[in-house]
Amino acid sequence: xxxxxxxxxxxxxxxxxxxxxxxxxxxxxxxxxxxxxxxxxxxxxxxxxxxxxxxxxxxxxxxxxxxxxxxxxxxxxxxxxxxxxxxxxxxxxxxxxxxxxxxxxxxxxxxxxxxxxxxxxxxxxxxxxxxxxxxxxxxxxxxxxxxxxxxxxxxxxxxxxxxxxxxxxxxxxxxxxxxxxxxxxxxxxxxxxxxxxxxxxxxxxxxxxxxxxxxxxxxxxxxxxxxxxxxxxxxxxxxxxxxxxxxxxxxxxxxxxxxxxxxxxxxxxxxxxxxxxxxxxxxxxxxxxxxxxxxxxxxxxxxxxxxxxxxxxxxxxxxxxxxxxxxxxxxxxxxxxxxxxxxxxxxxxxxxxxxxxxxxxxxxxxxxxxxxxxxxxxxxxxxxxxxxxxxxxxxxxxxxxxxxxxxxxxxxxxxxxxxxxxxxxxxxxxxxxxxxxxxxxxxxxxxxxxxxxxx
Amino acid sequence: xxxxxxxxxxxxxxxxxxxxxxxxxxxxxxxxxxxxxxxxxxxxxxxxxxxxxxxxxxxxxxxxxxxxxxxxxxxxxxxxxxxxxxxxxxxxxxxxxxxxxxxxxxxxxxxxxxxxxxxxxxxxxxxxxxxxxxxxxxxxxxxxxxxxxxxxxxxxxxxxxxxxxxxxxxxxxxxxxxxxxxxxxxxxxxxxxxxxxxxxxxxxxxxxxxxxxxxxxxxxxxxxxxxxxxxxxxxxxxxxxxxxxxxxxxxxxxxxxxxxxxxxxxxxxxxxxxxxxxxxxxxxxxxxxxxxxxxxxxxxxxxxxxxxxxxxxxxxxxxxxxxxxxxxxxxxxxxxxxxxxxxxxxxxxxxxxxxxxxxxxxxxxxxxxxxxxxxxxxxxxxxxxxxxxxxxxxxxxxxxxxxxxxxxxxxxxxxxxxxxxxxxxxxxxxxxxxxxxxxxxxxxxxxxx
Numbered sequence: 001x002x003x004x005x006x007x008x009x010x011x012x013x014x015x016x017x018x019x020x021x022x023x024x025x026x027x028x029x030x031x032x033x034x035x036x037x038x039x040x041x042x043x044x045x046x047x048x049x050x051x052x053x054x055x056x057x058x059x060x061x062x063x064x065x066x067x068x069x070x071x072x073x074x075x076x077x078x079x080x081x082x083x084x085x086x087x088x089x090x091x092x093x094x095x096x097x098x099x100x101x102x103x104x105x106x107x108x109x110x111x112x113x114x115x116x117x118x119x120x121x122x123x124x125x126x127x128x129x130x131x132x133x134x135x136x137x138x139x140x141x142x143x144x145x146x147x148x149x150x151x152x153x154x155x156x157x158x159x160x161x162x163x164x165x166x167x168x169x170x171x172x173x174x175x176x177x178x179x180x181x182x183x184x185x186x187x188x189x190x191x192x193x194x195x196x197x198x199x200x201x202x203x204x205x206x207x208x209x210x211x212x213x214x215x216x217x218x219x220x221x222x223x224x225x226x227x228x229x230x231x232x233x234x235x236x237x238x239x240x241x242x243x244x245x246x247x248x249x250x251x252x253x254x255x256x257x258x259x260x261x262x263x264x265x266x267x268x269x270x271x272x273x274x275x276x277x278x279x280x281x282x283x284x285x286x287x288x289x290x291x292x293x294x295x296x297x298x299x300x301x302x303x304x305x306x307x308x309x310x311x312x313x314x315x316x317x318x319x320x321x322x323x324x325x326x327x328x329x330x331x332x333x334x335x336x337x338x339x340x341x342x343x344x345x346x347x348x349x350x351x352x353x354x355x356x357x358x359x360x361x362x363x364x365x366x367x368x369x370x371x372x373x374x375x376x377x378x379x380x381x382x383x384x385x386x387x388x389x390x391x392x393x394x395x396x397x398x399x400x401x402x403x404x405x406x407x408x409x410x411x412x413x414x415x416x417x418x419x420x421x422x423x424x425x426x427x428x429x430x431x432x433x434x435x436x437x438x439x440x441x442x443x444x445x446x447x448x449x450x451x452x453x454x455x
Numbered sequence: 456x457x458x459x460x461x462x463x464x465x466x467x468x469x470x471x472x473x474x475x476x477x478x479x480x481x482x483x484x485x486x487x488x489x490x491x492x493x494x495x496x497x498x499x500x501x502x503x504x505x506x507x508x509x510x511x512x513x514x515x516x517x518x519x520x521x522x523x524x525x526x527x528x529x530x531x532x533x534x535x536x537x538x539x540x541x542x543x544x545x546x547x548x549x550x551x552x553x554x555x556x557x558x559x560x561x562x563x564x565x566x567x568x569x570x571x572x573x574x575x576x577x578x579x580x581x582x583x584x585x586x587x588x589x590x591x592x593x594x595x596x597x598x599x600x601x602x603x604x605x606x607x608x609x610x611x612x613x614x615x616x617x618x619x620x621x622x623x624x625x626x627x628x629x630x631x632x633x634x635x636x637x638x639x640x641x642x643x644x645x646x647x648x649x650x651x652x653x654x655x656x657x658x659x660x661x662x663x664x665x666x667x668x669x670x671x672x673x674x675x676x677x678x679x680x681x682x683x684x685x686x687x688x689x690x691x692x693x694x695x696x697x698x699x700x701x702x703x704x705x706x707x708x709x710x711x712x713x714x715x716x717x718x719x720x721x722x723x724x725x726x727x728x729x730x731x732x733x734x735x736x737x738x739x740x741x742x743x744x745x746x747x748x749x750x751x752x753x754x755x756x757x758x759x760x761x762x763x764x765x766x767x768x769x770x771x772x773x774x775x776x777x778x779x780x781x782x783x784x785x786x787x788x789x790x791x792x793x794x795x796x797x798x799x800x801x802x803x804x805x806x807x808x809x810x811x812x813x814x815x816x817x818x819x820x821x822x823x824x825x826x827x828x829x830x831x832x833x834x835x836x837x838x839x840x841x842x843x844x845x846x847x848x849x850x851x852x853x854x855x856x857x858x859x860x861x862x863x864x865x866x867x868x869x870x871x872x873x874x875x876x877x878x879x880x881x882x883x884x885x886x887x888x889x890x891x892x893x894x895x896x897x898x899x900x901x902x903x904x
Contacts (some may be wrong), residue, residue: 001752012503012520013518013519014517014518015501015516015517015518020520022461024461041634053461055707061584062582062584063501063502064498064500064501064502064580064582065501065502065546066498066500066501067498067501067518068497068498068518069497069498070798070804079742088573091589092552099587099589100589101589116456134719137519148659153784153789153793154789154790154792154793155792155793155797155798155822156789157819169853183751183755185759185794185796186586186587186591186759186762187591187614187762187796189588189594190588190589191591193588193589194593197465210598211585211588211759212751212752212754212755212756212759212794213586213659213759215752216749216752228693253748255741256748257748257749259748260739260740260742260747260749262746263740265740266742266748269742269743270740270741270742270743270746270747271742301793302791303743303786303790304743304784304789305784305789306784308570327784327818330818331817331818332817332848333841333844333845333848360820371476374606375852378852383853384860391472413823413824413833414821414822414823414824414825414826414827414837415825415837415841416825416833416834416837417544417837418840420541421729442647443468443862443864444863445845445864445868448845451487453502
């Protein structure tokens with residue numbers, strides 16, 4: 001193959017993530033793919049920088065054994081992925097190859113960077129969308145076309161929550177969905193594929209995986225490839241599409257690794273200078289148009305439990321709502337470990353969710369913030385020293401806190417309790433009842449990991 | 456300018472072709488600790504092994520337009536500017552020797568106990584590509600450690616990556632050693648022996664520490680199925696940063712022989728530090744806490760080698776991380792927590808109270824939980840865990856409250872919680888079987904429902 005194509009350059013420098021190619025002509029552009037073939041097989045590189053006639057390229061895979069002087073050819077069209085109905089039921093690598101042992105008869109492919117949404121095309125849809133997860137629907141309700149960020153440090157339950165949402169929303173709505181695995185565990189990817197297959201749910205879904213064992217090029221490309229699949233479903237099939245990204249922080253992380261290898265000057269904490277534009281490029285593609293919508297759930301890893309991290313902030317700017325998971329809450333065995341004060345949504349607005357829901361959220365937050373203050377007082381003085389009123393707030397707040405725990409379908413194995421979905425109307429009734437003292441005589445532990453309280 | 460480079464490359468390529476010399480020679484032109492720059496190696500491959508004539512060995516870390524960067528792994532005599540460097544035509548690789556079982560081996564396949572190289576061996580890649588998603592199967596077989604606090608409450612499965620994290624002197628290595636010794640018990644109980652292999656990887660430990668671990672395992676008859684792969688603290692930093700990969704490549708060999716491998720990496724904080732040192736010496740831009748941007752990838756690709764393979768074999772990894780002041784939210788710890796399938800957190804407070812093993816049950820996690828337990832262990836475990844966590848949380852809030860004024864339910868909860876805490880105490884090297892654990896917690900479990 002290689003000798004049939006025109007040789008357009010030679011390899012002159014190699015490091016782990018940067019292969020330099022001396023170009024013979026000017027036709028090479030950014031994002032073009034160069035290929036090199038030897039007895040070890042075909043290696044591919046994507047052009048990310050051109051200085052005069054030297055191109056810096058990122059290799060798709062590791063470059064052990066590569067030598068200087070190799071002749072490279074140009075692969076036309078840049079990175080492509082299938083753009084047809086054939087994507088459903090398939091699991092892709094970030095480079096568009098099908099990995100779940102299914103044959104793909106390619107009908108049509110499309111470049112993964114092409115699509116940009118214009119101002120004119122954009123549609124701000126607003127039908128509400130319920131997840132059946134009490135804390136989410138109550139504190140951070142969402143609408144179709146929303147971007148919901150699920151933030152949390154390591155090991156506080158982001159992936160469990162995103163899987164629960166897949167279970168509750170995708171399974172119930174039966175709408176098309178795309179799952180994009182970025183820099184997360186291969187084990188979880190394998191489990192998700194198997195679960196979807198076993199429950200016959202893979203036929204309306206496509207998945208892309210660039211997991212944490214793969215090089216940063218693979219991890220960052222998974223996002224572009226996955227979005228192209230989602231755009232096909234939105235633009236061509238005119239569907240309301242669900243997009244799950246676990247984990248969008250890993251995209252920036254991968255970009256940082258590439259940027260460092262290119263010897264570009266970093267900003268704080270080693271992030272690339274182009275961080276904001278990188279994330280904007282992909283986030284702006286995740287929007288709705290008249291023909292179809294994209295509702296996305298994006299897990300966002302918080303490095304070193306530092307929520308002020310630049311990358312985390314750059315990503316959350318794009319979100320319509322956010323659920324923040326907190327280690328301090330998880331330590332108390334409260335799952336989902338939601339920090340109610342940092343969990344917000346644009347839809348917490350009397351005009352969107354109604355006056356009653358809005359008022360209950362405000363009142364609940366008032367109780368819980370007083371509770372936090374009281375906890376400190378109690379640590380010094382004990383409960384007995386509190387006023388009647390404060391003692392009431394203290395006990396009811398603990399009940400509220402316990403009430404917002406919920407057994408999850410996807411963690412049945414872990415908790416040994418069957419998962420439940422709760423209607424938002426039921427949640428509102430229960431919260432109102434707790435606030436009004438209906439459950440004052442019930443032991444607080446009775447409210448842990450339940451669905452609704454009233455029958 | 457471009458034409459000049461082009462001419463330069465062309466002429467050099469021509470020269471190589473004419474001479475047809477596979478084994479290139481070059482000269483050291485720059486020295487920066489163990490990172491050296493060499494000119495003249497035109498036909499060298501990335502990651503190729505090179506020798507510094509009569510003085511040491513290294514591998515190609517970067518190929519530049521006019522020179523090559525070599526990372527030195529062995530230096531018998533001090534390297535100087537102008538020293539001759541030879542290519543070998545071989546990839547830099549590690550050694551796999553079955554006879555290293557029961558011994559302490561280094562990166563180069565030398566038995567550290569005798570100082571002699573193993574005779575029967577084969578070369579293996581230091582790092583292989585990650586096992587693809589579709590070659591993995593679910594992690595669902597229990598890997599019993601013999602420790603009730605783990606097997607019952609935060610269980611580990613074959614193919615799981617479970618972090619052991621805590622301050623100095625909280626018993627991290629002890630948990631790993633207990634686990635290794637218990638694997639011998641498991642094989643003894645079963646009729647088909649020899650299907651479990653343990654690998655203890657020492658990263659930057661002192662020779663004294665490694666020797667005492669060797670003695671400990673020898674005394675417990677655990678060496679017949681255990682290999683110690685070590686880079687001591689006076690080995691080259693490059694070697695220390697490669698040793699975990701070597702250990703896992705050896706583990707992969709056994710996994711493909713359908714064995715269940717248990718790998719301990721002691722410890723990854725030291726590993727991260729050695730990698731940071733190399734990165735900074737190589738002029739890579741520092742990020743958070745001066746670690747390079749790919750510090751996550753360093754550990755993620757390493758720990759992704761832990762898996763249940765479709766061939767039937769598995770690699771369970773127990774990485775160890777040392778913390779300061781009990782803080783598990785620092786950069787490296789959270790990175791690793793975000794890779795592993797759970798963590799066992801050890802606390803100094805528990806240790807001092809005599810609550811040994813000093814597991815902090817509040818912050819420990821197993822992401823696989825009941826999926827890797829037998830049905831009855833899962834039932835018992837989830838009840839006990841709920842009861843225990845609820846007790847620990849309540850204890851904190853009501854510590855100052857008057858016991859007599861508590862509701863009977865609350866008083867009962869406190870009583871039971873204390874009993875569970877007591878039952879979880881266990882001395883080192885005194886493993887419990889599943890049946891013994893069930894027996895010990897049966898009463899408490901029944902209450903718990």
